[in-house]
Amino acid sequence: MQRIGVFVCWCGSNISATVDVEKVSAVLALEPNVVISQNYQYMCSENGQALIRNSIKEHNLTGVVVCSCSPRMHEATFRRACESAGLNPYMLEVANIREQVSWIHKDIEEATEKAIILGRTAIAKLRLNTPLTAGESPVIKRALVIGGGIAGIQSALDIAEAGYEVDIVEKSPTIGGNMAKLDKTFPTLDCAACILTPKMVDCAQNEKIDILTFSEIESVKGFVGNFKVGIRKKARFVNEKLCTGCGVCTQKCPSKRGLNDFNMNLNTRPAIYIPFAQAIPNVAIIDPEQCLKLKNGKCGLCAMQCPTKAIDYTQQDEIVEREYGAIVVATGYKPISLENFNEYGYSTYKDVVTSLEFERIMNAAGPTSGHLERPSDHKQPKVITFIQCVGSRDTSGCGKPYCSKICCMYTAKHAMLVREKYPDTQVNIFYIDVRTPGKNYDEFYRRAVEQYGVNYIKGMVGKVYKEGDNLVVQGSDLINNEQLLIKSDMVVLAAAIEPDPSVRKIATLLTTSIDTNNFLTEAHAKLKPVESPTAGIFLSGVCQGPKDIPETVSQASACAAKVIGLLAKDKLKCNASTAGADEMLCTGCSLCENVCPYGAITYIDKEFRLGGGRTEVRRVASVNPAVCQGCGACTVTCPSGAMDLKGFSTKQIMAEVDAICKN
Amino acid sequence: MNSKEQVKIIKERSGTDASKCMKCGKCSGRCPAYNEMDIKPHQFVSMIEKGEIEKLLNCKAIYNCLSCFACVERCPRNVAPAAIIEAVRQEVIRMQGGNYINSEEIPQIVDEQIPQQLLVSMYRKFNK
Amino acid sequence: MKFNYYPGCTLKTKAKELDAFGRKSLEALGVDFEEIKEWQCCGAVYPVAKDEVATKLSAVRTLAMAKENGGKVLTLCSACHNVLKRVNNDMKTDENMRLKANNYLALEEPYLGESEVIHYLELLRDYVGFDKIKAAVVNPLKGVKIGAYYGCLLLRPNSTMAFDNPENPTIIEDFIKAIGATPVVYAFRNECCGAYVSTTNNELAKKKSSAVIASAKDEGAEMLVTACPLCMYNLRQNGGGEIEVKYFTELLATALGVNN
Structure with missing residues (x-):
């Protein structure tokens, strides 16, 4: 015969404003097996928990029903309270009368009735509960980081620093991600490569870190502490162990028409190439779409020239299976495609470029060696107009409903860099709002205006069109209530960013949740920002939401701390509900x-x-x-x-x- | 009818939700008749939202809007400035004496080449 | 498949050549079409205001008539296409409009937007195919640099018209290629010609039409093609007369050798 105690929580006024808690506890007291029914302002508080503990002892309870918030919030809390009073923790049931009742209903009478029904339901279930014991499982002391951008790199370095082994799986041929493409970084204007490449080298040299580039996650089995992951190492047609990165092959390759994706397709590269000078690993790769040998069997020049005989035209994809205790997702972002924004002429005019393309144009290691020139005729532009919010904050279905967060700052940076290096260049920026929260951020933006004389225009551009050799930017100036026609040599679009599309497949494999914008969902927006709702899966960087480099690095380290905390345990308590x-x-x-x-x-x-x-x-x-x-x-x-x-x-x-x- | 009711009717007639506007000004950046609009497209959205319709009812812009729908096409928030302009225009031309052109004026503005389509659309836009 | 051809008023009067060349070309391409019997004026301009019902009824009648005969409405004039397609969309999606229109018209069977409104150019692209047209061309218009003038009505609002990319359309350029000529892409091909204000504010219409022509000439166009009699009027009367403007059906008929 069960002896059940019922505890109804007010949650301050969260529940009690909509649910008559007195009535709920009074009605539930009449249910069979219920020996005590009470209500209290905050059941999760120390006093509330003491009430439960004392009642268990005083009334010899064999089971407890708490009517409160979602079990996702406090089930663990109340289980601990039961356990400390000597009751099996699985003899607890939580009836969710907050998220499922008080927060979604307005009518007190209806809400109270529903709360009573949910309470009765929990009691009915509890009558059939039996004590359960959770087993234990060992923790595999190795972590997987998916994605080798700055987020993945930082998480991996921190995990390795704590002494655990960690693998970075990166789908492109080098780690470094988007940050490796950037010129300078805000708000201090230090060069991205100067601060990123030492971290890339640290990864390569760290004995605890294994880097698998040009590799993708193929399958995931298991659970927290015991994941089995299948990784596809795609054929790069170069033996990674033999290649020394001397680059002779890339010079001899006769097929030079492949688009250089590291340079945002602004120039071409040979069929065998090393993505960029500081690539990690510094190993060549063959693009089978461009390679004459792989396409029609005629050539083989690179193999002949290679001093270490590293070229292997017969190389096949390879699947490796590894085990991990924890997985970090750091799949990053890409700028959105601009096909829905043809009013800005991106697909029509060469001199309309995206901000990431502009980074490459300004970068000393980029296609123009850092000399500012426009793509159509390589002339140095005298007037550059930037357009912000291209596809951000867009609920029309053409773009993304969210603010991409980084564009205001990098556009201010671009403007400053241009004015610094080419002071006679006129720089205009169309903006809707300038959003610069962050340490030294607003000061940075104001510097662009006050010291560098950047022309900020409050308004949006309606059309970009060609007139003679120039582009004309037609937009509104809402402060002056004018429509402007600005003759520009070049237009730079701050395209919205979106999660890298690879994340969808990965989320499915990891059975973790994803929101309508393809950002991964955190376990709790405020209190568990780096954990996913799936145990053992952690979120690092932009895969969780738009963020800049400092924020990404902070989150990556937070993520690593969570992983280290998990891997430090020898055994994990298993799920008792088997x-x-x-x-x-x-x-x-x-x-x-x-x-x-x-x-x-x-x-x-x-x-x-x-x-x-x-x-x-x-x-x-x-x-x-x-x-x-x-x-x-x-x-x-x-x-x-x-x-x-x-x-x-x-x-x-x-x-x-x-x-x-x-x- | 008081002006509050009139605003409500105009809003309903437009079928668009002006509160969604984020004041980016793209509609006015795109408007091909901008210089002929004494009240600009973005101002129509803002003024109707604030209930300031006196100026709207007396403006020239309602006759210069080309109904080209460029502002509607480009709005990032699914607001339709052209529909608000149309709703205001209807409010004006439906009033007694609100017709913008009189039939006596027609012979002077018609030439040999004018397509029927132009006459009918002009009449529908400007008269009741 | 049979198409219910809707010529509209202007094609029976001021734009007879748009209609005549269109028909001849359809015959040459073997398209099965028939003029809708007793069609009525579409209303010339789509009534944007939500409380306008009566002004949409003639369009509904035409659409309902076509429904009886397979439901494919073939339009040629851009304005008719815009009105019919948008009214049809209202009948599909706007509960209030549906109810009132059906109550008033009291048809044998209520009309709920079942017909499909197809523009002549869409027919060429989606039903005939530009490849087939290319193969049927006997007089290719080699070397002629033609600017496609889309205007507003075919493209906007894209959510309803779904005709082509509203800021970077290609359908008329593809048509120009199919008849052997060279398309000239220019920025103002989807800008307004001045539309109905040419009577009340002729200065504005002049500005708009001449801007279109200037943009086309800047890119090297020698001729413009359009599907709209109103655009044709504005470009010819108000555009400064600096460029030849033709209906696209005339060029099609010429290329197919049926223009006499």
């Missing part, structure tokens, strides 16, 4: 084995006594409780109803449904 098959019902069909995402189910041949001394051997499902995560996929798949989940048994769920329907 599945199990009723062997008398199991028909050995294997359906559950096929749907289990964790590989927790195997089939065994087991001998059963039939009575009268006879036995029979049958094939039945066997669940490894250390691996089972309690997702329940097997229980709903099982055609014979043999599979059941502890703590969420079919009987318990039916009791809940009954409790709701009876009302």
Whole structure:
């Protein structure tokens, strides 16, 4: 006979303003098995928890129902309270009367009724609860970082620093990401390469870090502490171990028409190439679309010239499987495609470029060796007009609804760099709002205006068109209430940024959630900003939301701290809610084995006594409780109803449904 | 009818939600008749939202708007300035004596080449 | 497949050649079409105001008539296309408009936007195919540099018209290539010609039309083509007369050898 205590939380006025908490506790007190029912202002406070603990002892409770916020918020808190009073922590049920009641209803009477129903439901389930014990599983002391930009690099360095092994898997041929393409960085204007490349070298030299470039995640199995990841190492047709990065091959290659994606396709590169001078690893790669040998078998010059015989035209993709305790997603961003913004002429006029292209044009290692010239005729522009918010804050369906956050600052930076190096250049910036929160950020922007004489225009551009050799930027100046026609030699578009498209596949493989803009969702927007809702998966950098370099680095280090905290544990408490098959019902069909995402189910041949001394051997499902995560996929798949989940048994769920329907 | 009601009717007639405007000015940056608009497209959006319709009802812009829909096409927030301008124009021309052109004037402005389409559209835009 | 051809008023009067060359070309291309019997004026301009119902009814009648006959409405004049397509969209999506229009018209079966409005150029692109047109050309217009003039009505609002990329359309350029001529892309091809204000504010119409022509000439165009009689009028009367302007159907008929 269960002895149940009910505890109704006010959550200050969060619940009590919409739900009559007195009535809820009074009505629930009348439910069978309930021996005490109380309400309190903050159940999660120390006093509230003491109330639960004392009641357990005083009334000899065998189970506790807390009517409060979502179990995602405080289930663990109340479980601990139960445990410290000597009650099995799984003898607790939480009825969510905040997110599911008070926050979404206005009518007090209706809300109170619904809260009572949810309370009864929890009581009905609790009557069938049995004490559970969680097992333990070992933690594999190795981390995976997906993405080798500044976010991934920083997370990996910090994890390695703590003494754990970490692999960086990067889909392009070098680590460095978008930051490697930048010229200078705000707000201090130090050169991006000068601060990034030492970190790239640190990664390469750190014994704890293994870098797998030109590689992609192919499969993920397992769970926190025990992930098994399949990684596809794509064929680069160059043996990484033999190549010394001398670059002779790249000079001899006769096929030089491939677009240089590191330079944002502003110039070309040979079919065999090293992405940039400080690439890590400093190893060549062959573009099979451009390579004459791979296309039609004729050439082979690079192999002949290579002093270390590193070229291997027969190289194939290779799948490696590795095990990790934790996974960091650091897949970064890309600028959006501008096909929906043809009013700015990007696809029509060569001299309309994106900001990231402009970074390459200004970069000393870029296609123009840092000399500012416009793409169409290589003339030095005398008037440059920047347009901000190209595709950001756009709810029309053409762009992105969010603010991309970094554009105001990098546009101010571009303007300053131009005025610094070419003081006779006129620089105009069309803006909707200048958003510069951050240490020394607004000061930076004001410097662009006050010291560098950059012409900021409050308004948006409606059209960019060609007139003779020049572009005309037609836009509004809302302060002066004018429509301006600014003759410009070059136009730079601050295109919105979006998560790298590879993140969708990765999120699916990791079974972690993604929002409508393809940003990964954090476990809690404020209090768990680097954890994903899936245990053991952490978020680093722009994959979680737009951010600049300082913010990315901070988040990457925070992410590393969380990973280190996890890897420092020898064992993790497993999930107690594991599945199990009723062997008398199991028909050995294997359906559950096929749907289990964790590989927790195997089939065994087991001998059963039939009575009268006879036995029979049958094939039945066997669940490894250390691996089972309690997702329940097997229980709903099982055609014979043999599979059941502890703590969420079919009987318990039916009791809940009954409790709701009876009302 | 008081002006509050009139604003409400004009807003409904426009079928667009002026509160979505983020004041970027792209509509006015795009407007091909900008210099002929004594009230600019972005001001129509802002003034209707604030309920200041007196100036709108008396402006020249409602007759110079080309209904080319460039402002609608380009608005990043799905606001339709041209629809607000049309809603105001309807408010004016539906009033007694609100017709912008009189039929007596027609012979002077018509030439041999004028397509029927122009006459009908002009009439529909300017008269009730 | 049969197309219900909707010529509209202007094509029966001031723009007869747009209609005549269009018909001849369709015949030459083997397109099955028939003029909608008893079609009515579309209204010339789409009534933007949400509280206008009566001014849309003649368009609804035409659309409902076409529904009886397979539902494919073929338009040629840009303005008719704009009005019919947008009214059809209202009948599909605007509950209030649907109810009022059907109550008033009291058709045998309520009209709920089932017809599909297809512009002649869309027919060439999506049903005939520019490749097939290219193969059918007997007099290619070699070497003629032609600027496509789209104007407003075919392209905007794109959410309803869905004709082509509203800021960088290519359909008329593709057409020009198919008939053997050289398309000239210029910035003002989707700018307004001045439209109906040419009567009340002729200065404005002059400014707009001449800006279009200047932009086209700046890129080397020798001729402009259009699908709209109003654009044609403005470009010819108010554009300064510095460039030849033709209906695209005339060029098509010429290329197909059926222009006599």
